[in-house]
Structures are given as structure tokens and as C-alpha cells.
Amino acid sequence: MLNIITAAADGIGLALYELLKRKYPEDHFILTQRNALNKTTSDKIIFHKLDATEETDFSELANICEKLQLKIRYCINTIGLLEGPILQKPERRITEICVEKMLHSFHVNSLPILLLGKHLFPYFKKSPSLKLIQLSAKLGSITDNQFGGWHSYRMAKAAGNMALKNLSIELKHYNPSAICISVHPGTTDTKFTKNYLETAKNKYQIHSSKNTALNIIKLAEERSPQDSGSFFNWDGTKLDF
Secondary structure, three states: OEEEEOOOOOHHHHHHHHHHHHHOOOOEEEEEEOOOOOEEOOOOEEEEEOOOOOHHHHHHHHHHHHHHOOOEEEEEEOOOOOOOOOOOOOOOOHHHOOHHHHHHHHHHHOHHHHHHHHHHHHHHHOOOOOEEEEEOOHHHOOOOOOOOOOHHHHHHHHHHHHHHHHHHHHHHOOOOOOEEEEEEOOOEOOOOOOOOHHHHOOOOOOEOHHHHHHHHHHHHHHOOHHHOOOEEEOOOOEOOO
């Protein structure tokens, strides 16, 4: 069996790999990193360069799957971006909107799940035990939004949830046993959240990457195909879109 984890260089992605490697020691793994050097190790691990803004990286990932000819157990997309050289800080006010920054947020936070679906669909179809998981965010819930702000991130995560929903419906025609879900992992102590933890710890439970990985896999393995296309909190409760 094959497991694919995107953005597995550190944080939640790396913790998911470490957990699944212990749980399924005979499985193969493809770990993607934005700046990886493509290589195969002796212990069934392939490192693959995957930049969310480069579609050719996704097609090359499909080529690896074609060579391996393995059914997929887990495909987990952990790619996401809240701030950085292009995005800088989340927009607090509508006057801070920048189209270039917003499009970049969509490119990183919405499109990876679609591109994984586009290029890996033949392998998703023939993997009966497939669990396709997208890390989303509660900030992407339109129903839950009571405070506004964070425009690009909220909108991109909402779009990513819709992409996962669409993909789950299409895949069900070919592989009715597949489980495709979006998951809010909870506030996790990673590089992604480091600038927000001081404020967040007064409102939310802060998880380690290891605990978040445990929560995600437990959640996934408790779901059934009837849950496919849904949005879940890390504790298993269903979230509204």
C-alpha cells in the first residue's frame, strides 16, 4: 500500500508520516516538500518536490504512482499558507485587500486538492480503502464566521472545502468505498502558527504536531464512506460549511 503526504518536511505533515510509518511499517510513502531533492531511500520512502504553484510537480507525482502500481491507503494534503513573503499578514479590513496576494492564497490553500484529484484520479479510482484527507480550517466555515476579516485565508479555505466536496461526489461514482474529508486540525504548535500562539492560547487548546496527527488518523479511521465530502473538527464533530 502507498501513502502520500504533502508538505511533510515538518509540522503536522512530518508527524503524520511518523505515525503512519509506525502503524503500517510495510507500506510505501511519498513525502512531498516544496524544496525537496527528488530521491528514493532504501526504506520505501520517496521524497518528491512539490510546489503548490507548479502543476508539473503534480503530474510528476502521478508518474511516480504509475511506476509503483500500488493502491493508495492515505493521501493527505497538508499544504497551507497564512502569511509569508507574498501574503505578509492576514487582512483585518476590506481596505487591505490585494488581488495578487489573494490569488496567491487561493493557489496555495485551494488548488492543491484539485490538482491532486486531477492527476491522481486514476489511482484514487482503483484504491478501495482510500482515505483522502485535506487539512482545512474552521476559519473557512461560512456558517461559523462571526468576526469577519482574514479575507483571503477564509475564502481560500472555503473554496478548498468545496473542491473536496466536488471531488468526493465525482469519485463516489467510481470508488464508492473511498472516504474524502476536510479536517480542521485545531490550533497546533508549528511554524505555521508561531506568530499567533500567544493570543490563541487564551482561547483555544494548543496541540502538539504529534497529538494533532493522532487526532487526524483516529478521526479518519472512524469515518465511513457515508461521511465522504464532509468537514470535521479534530475531535470528530461535524462542522458546517
